[in-house]
Amino acid sequence: MEEKNLTPREIVSELDRFIIGQDKAKKAVAIALRNRWRRRQVDASLRDEIVPKNIIMIGSTGVGKTEIARRLAKLAQAPFIKVEASKFTEVGYVGKDVESMIRELTELSVKMVREEESQRVKVRAQEHAEERLLDLLLPGSESEAAPEPEVGGAEVAAKAEEKRRATRERLRAMLRKGALDDRFVELQGGPGRPQGPIEIVAATSIEEMSANLRDMMSNIMPSGPKRKKMKVPKALEYLAGEEAAKLIEMETVTKRAVERVEQNGIVFLDEIDKVVSPRGGDRSHGPDVSREGVQRDILPIIEGSTVVTKYGAVKTDHILFIASGAFHVSKPSDMIPELQGRFPIRVELHSLGKDDFFRILTEPDNSLVKQYEAMMSTEGITIKFDEDSLKEISGIAAEVNSQLEDIGARRLHTVMEKLLEELSFTAPERKAARVKIDRKYVRKNLEEIVKDRDLSRYIL
Numbered sequence: 001m002e003e004k005n006l007t008p009r010e011i012v013s014e015l016d017r018f019i020i021g022q023d024k025a026k027k028a029v030a031i032a033l034r035n036r037w038r039r040r041q042v043d044a045s046l047r048d049e050i051v052p053k054n055i056i057m058i059g060s061t062g063v064g065k066t067e068i069a070r071r072l073a074k075l076a077q078a079p080f081i082k083v084e085a086s087k088f089t090e091v092g093y094v095g096k097d098v099e100s101m102i103r104e105l106t107e108l109s110v111k112m113v114r115e116e117e118s119q120r121v122k123v124r125a126q127e128h129a130e131e132r133l134l135d136l137l138l139p140g141s142e143s144e145a146a147p148e149p150e151v152g153g154a155e156v157a158a159k160a161e162e163k164r165r166a167t168r169e170r171l172r173a174m175l176r177k178g179a180l181d182d183r184f185v186e187l188q189g190g191p192g193r194p195q196g197p198i199e200i201v202a203a204t205s206i207e208e209m210s211a212n213l214r215d216m217m218s219n220i221m222p223s224g225p226k227r228k229k230m231k232v233p234k235a236l237e238y239l240a241g242e243e244a245a246k247l248i249e250m251e252t253v254t255k256r257a258v259e260r261v262e263q264n265g266i267v268f269l270d271e272i273d274k275v276v277s278p279r280g281g282d283r284s285h286g287p288d289v290s291r292e293g294v295q296r297d298i299l300p301i302i303e304g305s306t307v308v309t310k311y312g313a314v315k316t317d318h319i320l321f322i323a324s325g326a327f328h329v330s331k332p333s334d335m336i337p338e339l340q341g342r343f344p345i346r347v348e349l350h351s352l353g354k355d356d357f358f359r360i361l362t363e364p365d366n367s368l369v370k371q372y373e374a375m376m377s378t379e380g381i382t383i384k385f386d387e388d389s390l391k392e393i394s395g396i397a398a399e400v401n402s403q404l405e406d407i408g409a410r411r412l413h414t415v416m417e418k419l420l421e422e423l424s425f426t427a428p429e430r431k432a433a434r435v436k437i438d439r440k441y442v443r444k445n446l447e448e449i450v451k452d453r454d455l456s457r458y459i460l
Helices: 008-016 023-041 065-076 100-120 122-137 153-177 206-220 232-247 250-264 287-303 337-341 354-362 368-377 387-403 410-419 421-429 439-451 453-459
Strands: 055-058 080-084 184-188 227-231 266-270 306-309 312-315 320-325 345-348 382-385 434-437
Touching: 008 023, 008 065, 023 055, 023 065, 023 250, 023 320, 023 345, 065 080, 065 266, 065 320, 080 100, 100 122, 100 250, 100 266, 100 306, 122 153, 122 184, 122 232, 184 232, 227 232, 250 312, 287 337, 354 368, 354 387, 354 410, 368 382, 368 410, 368 421, 387 410, 387 439, 410 421, 410 439, 434 439
Parallel strands: 055 320, 055 345, 080 266, 266 320, 382 434
Antiparallel strands: 184 227, 306 312
16 A cells, blocks of 8 residues: 655644644644655765655644644654653663664554555455355365266266256355354364474564464474364454465565564654753662663654664664654753754644644544544444534533643543543443533533532542
């Protein structure tokens, strides 16, 4: 599946469907995504010289940094991974190796390409699976002994074959109509892996070493064939999966996946400020040494290096890195200069207020209001929010954020959950009820909690 050829304005328009405000950040990521398409149109002699303009987004939690990156990856149909920068530490300290983010990105890309190939061969796989299932439902049809070569033997054999085909076609028609869905069949599981020479691969991290050890142990002790009993629809699905796997060339899948990572991969480095120390502090000992070490470990990956994975070497030169952080204690300028230079585009995201919350509740395609209405409808309950109730909810969320920690739009989740707590608990006991959520309902359920600041700290 090729990356979509969207203009920056179209990208921003798509992001607007799910993310309210933050126009500067949307514009920056839209340009970054479009620049990938532009780079591919450039002459090959210059193409490799054009590096992605990495972005750092600065803003409090809950203002949309992660959501922007996640939606961008969906638009691009590109391999995307979100990692916490604080998980990484310099070599010798407890933590994950920084190269593991590229290995995980490659694993994800292989899975994406494999699923695309499975869809491509889906029809053929279904046909093959159907034939195998009919063989199970009509046992002995292929292994029947041929009649003795005597007078009339050929005619008898022809009639038997015609009868077998007619029976098979009747079974096929019943299978497609669902008339056999309640029948069980027994499947022969695939044989274990053959014992062959054990390949030792030099691992560059604990994660890679664990994967190699698992592969090695499975070669030493292959699992024997297993028999599985399941209903016909499940068996058809299982056999279709097996047939699809046979039709897919993993070598081609791996090659395309690695290329997709190198050309279209997106890495979202969240909480980058957690590995940045404020200037002027004592940086000679304690965790600050490790923080700067993390930055220096991350730097080669962002600058462009080659990471060895089990699918081959992956170059990171053209992977787009988007970093984000609140930077309450430190500033982006506190990062080591080399790392600063690798994030030339900086965008500040503003905090969200009452009006933003109201828009978040009403405008996005996946708004919280629509989510709760859909969930309650599964219990036969119809809930309806009027405009005044949504304004009240928005005001309460903004007020609580101003009194406690400002967690942005995530406060709406806690407020909505508390508001509908009693209704969610009693919903299965109600019968086809209609509930109107108005300003009075909101105040009744939330007013006391908002007034009691100490209680709010624990509930909201």
